[in-house]
Amino acid sequence: MTFAMHNRVAIFSILVFVIISCEGTSGSHHHHHHLKSLHFSLYQHETINKTGYIIVNGVEGGAGVTQTTTPFGTLFVFQDPLTATANRSSKLVGTSEGTSITSSFDGLQSISIATLTLHLKNHKGSVSIVGGTNNIKPSDHPIVGGTGDFLFVQGYVTSSPVDLKGLTVTYKIEFHIYWPPYATQAS
Numbered sequence: 033m034t035f036a037m038h039n040r041v042a043i044f045s046i047l048v049f050v051i052i053s054c055e056g057t058s059g060s061h062h063h064h065h066h067l068k069s070l071h072f073s074l075y076q077h078e079t080i081n082k083t084g085y086i087i088v089n090g091v092e093g094g095a096g097v098t099q100t101t102t103p104f105g106t107l108f109v110f111q112d113p114l115t116a117t118a119n120r121s122s123k124l125v126g127t128s129e130g131t132s133i134t135s136s137f138d139g140l141q142s143i144s145i146a147t148l149t150l151h152l153k154n155h156k157g158s159v160s161i162v163g164g165t166n167n168i169k170p171s172d173h174p175i176v177g178g179t180g181d182f183l184f185v186q187g188y189v190t191s192s193p194v195d196l197k198g199l200t201v202t203y204k205i206e207f208h209i210y211w212p213p214y215a216t217q218a219s
């Protein structure tokens with residue numbers, strides 16, 4: 033092969049690559065357009081010493097135990113009901129089970145790991161989330177996966193405090209769930 037011919041082969045290869053890449057981009061664009069998704073809100077109610085407990089005490093000398101703070105290192109475990117509206121007596125549509133570990137010295141932030149089991153009208157299963165929670169501000173938690181009708185899902189949930197007074201605190205949980213193309217093909 034001559035040098036000139038070598039060059040032509042190389043240019044041809046690059047062209048083919050560029051064409052395939054362009055098709056790839058428009059292809060994924062197409063999928064993105066048809067991405068199945070679900071957006072809704074539920075309310076999580078947590079009653080201290082009833083649905084949520086401090087299992088391991090955090091370090092002493094810093095932030096104390098208040099409605100919104102727990103000492104650094106506190107291990108908290110919960111199994112909270114998820115209802116359709118902010119009223120605790122409204123329809124039960126799921127549970128949130130998980131644990132959080134206080135991770136800021138001011139006691140306001142924690143790392144949360146939870147499985148949210150959902151019994152919606154058309155979708156049953158669970159989504160698992162992990163992320164940082166701020167006790168007094170909205171927090172986004174990435175969805176790391178799911179089971180049942182939520183197998184392979186991605187997205188995030190936003191947890192926002194609604195009512196932090198009293199023995200039962202309430203958080204609004206906004207779900208933004210996306211099924212990747214291979215998940216909708218499998219179901």
Ligand SMILES: *[C@@H]1O[C@H](CO)[C@@H](O)[C@H](O)[C@H]1NC(C)=O
Binds near residue numbers: 080081
């Ligand atoms: C929850 O239980 C712990 C341990 O028994 C107790 O120290 C704490 O005061 C209780 N909290 C409330 C709000 O009842």
Ligand SMILES: *[C@@H]1O[C@H](CO)[C@@H](O)[C@H](O)[C@H]1NC(C)=O
Binds near residue numbers: 119120121
């Ligand atoms: C919550 O729901 C119950 C039962 O449906 C109702 O009796 C009560 O008035 C509601 N509370 C509020 C604050 O809306």
